[in-house]
Amino acid sequence: MSEKLRGRAWVYGNDVDTDVIIPARYLVTSDPEELGRHCMEDLDSEFIKKMKPGDVVVGGENFGCGSSREHAPLALKSAGVSCVIAASFARIFFRNAINVGLPIFESSEAVNGISAGDEVEVDPSTGIIRNLSKGETYRATSYPPFLQHLIEVGGLVPYVRERLKEKEV
Amino acid sequence: MKRTLASAIIASHSGESAKEGDICNVKVDFAFANDITAPPAIKALKEMGASRVFDPKRCAVLPDHFTPNKDIASAQQVKLSRVFAKEQGMLYWEVGRVGVEHAFLPEQGQILPGEIVLGADSHTCTGGALGAFATGMGSTDLAAAWALGETWLRVPPTIKVNFEGTPPPWIVGKDLILALLGIVGTQGARYQAFEFHGAAVKALTMDDRFTISNMAVEGGAKAGIFVPDETMLKYAKERAVRPFNPVYPDEGANYARKVDIDTSVLKPLVAAPSSPANARPAEECSDVKIDQVFIGSCTNGRLTDIEMAAKVLKGRSVHDDVRLIVIPASYEVYNAALERGHIATFVKAGAVVCTPSCGPCLGGHLGILAEGEVCVSTSNRNFVGRMGHPKSALYLAGPLVAAASAVTGRVTDPREVLSSDELQSLKG
Numbered sequence: 001m002s003e004k005l006r007g008r009a010w011v012y013g014n015d016v017d018t019d020v021i022i023p024a025r026y027l028v029t030s031d032p033e034e035l036g037r038h039c040m041e042d043l044d045s046e047f048i049k050k051m052k053p054g055d056v057v058v059g060g061e062n063f064g065c066g067s068s069r070e071h072a073p074l075a076l077k078s079a080g081v082s083c084v085i086a087a088s089f090a091r092i093f094f095r096n097a098i099n100v101g102l103p104i105f106e107s108s109e110a111v112n113g114i115s116a117g118d119e120v121e122v123d124p125s126t127g128i129i130r131n132l133s134k135g136e137t138y139r140a141t142s143y144p145p146f147l148q149h150l151i152e153v154g155g156l157v158p159y160v161r162e163r164l165k166e167k168e169v
Numbered sequence: 170m171k172r173t174l175a176s177a178i179i180a181s182h183s184g185e186s187a188k189e190g191d192i193c194n195v196k197v198d199f200a201f202a203n204d205i206t207a208p209p210a211i212k213a214l215k216e217m218g219a220s221r222v223f224d225p226k227r228c229a230v231l232p233d234h235f236t237p238n239k240d241i242a243s244a245q246q247v248k249l250s251r252v253f254a255k256e257q258g259m260l261y262w263e264v265g266r267v268g269v270e271h272a273f274l275p276e277q278g279q280i281l282p283g284e285i286v287l288g289a290d291s292h293t294c295t296g297g298a299l300g301a302f303a304t305g306m307g308s309t310d311l312a313a314a315w316a317l318g319e320t321w322l323r324v325p326p327t328i329k330v331n332f333e334g335t336p337p338p339w340i341v342g343k344d345l346i347l348a349l350l351g352i353v354g355t356q357g358a359r360y361q362a363f364e365f366h367g368a369a370v371k372a373l374t375m376d377d378r379f380t381i382s383n384m385a386v387e388g389g390a391k392a393g394i395f396v397p398d399e400t401m402l403k404y405a406k407e408r409a410v411r412p413f414n415p416v417y418p419d420e421g422a423n424y425a426r427k428v429d430i431d432t433s434v435l436k437p438l439v440a441a442p443s444s445p446a447n448a449r450p451a452e453e454c455s456d457v458k459i460d461q462v463f464i465g466s467c468t469n470g471r472l473t474d475i476e477m478a479a480k481v482l483k484g485r486s487v488h489d490d491v492r493l494i495v496i497p498a499s500y501e502v503y504n505a506a507l508e509r510g511h512i513a514t515f516v517k518a519g520a521v522v523c524t525p526s527c528g529p530c531l532g533g534h535l536g537i538l539a540e541g542e543v544c545v546s547t548s549n550r551n552f553v554g555r556m557g558h559p560k561s562a563l564y565l566a567g568p569l570v571a572a573a574s575a576v577t578g579r580v581t582d583p584r585e586v587l588s589s590d591e592l593q594s595l596k597g
């Protein structure tokens with residue numbers, strides 16, 4: 001996970017919930033592409049029409065609150081969002097994002113600094129967020145060591161695969 | 170070390186010291202998914218290379234969200250889940266016997282005091298009413314628990330909630346939790362656990378406690394746990410499918426925050442659009458006209474809820490401009506409501522009574538809202554578009570406010586509709 005993430009910022013407020021990220025009426029499937037097509041539909045119907053792959057979603061506090069649907073980070077990822085930056089994340093969304101491989105960064109500083117449309121670049125290996133439009137730099141909170149390990153081995157699926165092999169031995 | 174209930178349960182399952190903030194690997198007692206979250210979990214389980222779940226008697230799939238299947242796509246999801254569950258020998262209950270997961274599993278004795286329970290559904294925290302550390306996760310985390318019989322948990326700081334005083338008969342569990350959410354907000358308990366105490370708790374029915382634990386997640390909490398007492402242990406013992414060890418918090422444990430709520434002065438509340446923490450007295454919203462009322466869901470679809478609503482509707486009619494949809498949350502509830510005559514009361518009053526399902530709660534089926542429509546719902550979320558059109562609006566309330574509103578066609582405090590005799594006889 002060392003490649004830099006770069007795109008324009010889409011800025012939303014606090015409590016962006018999973019029902020607006022992907023409305024339940026679309027949960028008759030878990031096909032990522034289909035989910036991606038309806039991403040953020042109930043909050044901002046322009047988003048999916050105008051966003052470009054690599055764009056960054058910026059939220060306030062408690063991003064991803066609500067349901068446990070993994071379909072939410074999956075929809076964002078599949079729509080082409082390169083990462084989400086928020087002041088804080090709801091806990092289930094936080095776990096789900098790591099599990100499906102959607103990069104997320106916690107930084108109030110960045111949230112306060114970034115305006116809609118700013119060009120943003122994030123270095124996932126250091127958690128450094130650069131606002132290219134404003135020439136500012138912010139820092140994301142680092143993950144606890146266990147989670148860092150989980151991300152390094154490629155996420156929960158490879159982690160469990162290894163654990164199962166150890167158990168067999 | 171003096172432990173909170175959350176920390177004590179995690180410690181008993183991890184063999185680690187489980188200090189606040191520690192990430193612990195814990196044994197999982199029970200793990201379940203529903204018709205929406207099971208298919209991705211099954212896929213993840215296969216990718217993990219697991220051929221069997223860790224213990225088929227502790228793993229379950231419940232078809233409750235879009236069932237009875239509302240369309241071909243949802244039928245496919247249910248079929249995939251069912252075939253997998255049968256192959257694995259896991260617990261699976263067919264439509265006609267199943268209920269909304271968080272109402273049904275406690276009835277079945279599958280969630281027990283002192284346990285760690287995981288569900289691929291955010292309202293898994295409902296199990297806290299049984300003194301379990303029960304928490305919602307996504308499908309991949311659930312798959313990991315199915316594969317390993319373990320998960321990782323960060324030991325959360327705990328907010329001690331004291332529900333003090335004696336609530337009047339027209340104050341129900343929903344009013345208590347809406348009052349709490351009004352104080353802590355939608356993220357005041359993020360990454361934390363609630364632990365419920367106080368004089369009012371002793372008198373609360375299990376149904377009221379389920380309602381309260383159910384909405385812990387609306388404050389951002391990962392668990393909302395009651396301390397085992399006589400009421401809880403009686404309920405658990407009558408139903409338990411396996412032995413269990415209740416766990417208690419230590420006297421003098423360290424709490425991140427304390428919240429005291431005097432229940433004797435509470436008024437019937439609603440959560441106005443579009444946040445469960447937007448609590449206000451129902452009487453202050455009495456000019457809000459409504460199109461629909463939904464009584465049901467994992468929050469308030471239990472027998473006590475149905476009974477309260479029936480008491481309001483007995484001898485009254487649903488307002489001409491309102492659709493009242495009643496969905497008992499399980500067949501145990503449905504059968505009891507039938508035997509006690511409540512279903513007849515609803516139908517005579519002009520309500521629609523549907524088979525146990527999540528129904529319209531998440532905008533699935535059986536009562537979706539059109540643009541501009543307003544609904545009073547006993548469910549737990551009033552987010553934008555939750556029950557249908559993004560421009561529909563939801564007021565969350567307990568069964569008494571919901572039923573009273575169905576009668577008047579406006580958001581209504583039950584004290585406006587019920588006589589003082591009726592009010593006094595609401596409980597018991």
Ligand code: SF4
Nearest residue numbers: 269466467527530531
């Ligand atoms: S009733 Fe509503 S909140 Fe409860 S499990 Fe079903 S959809 Fe979720």
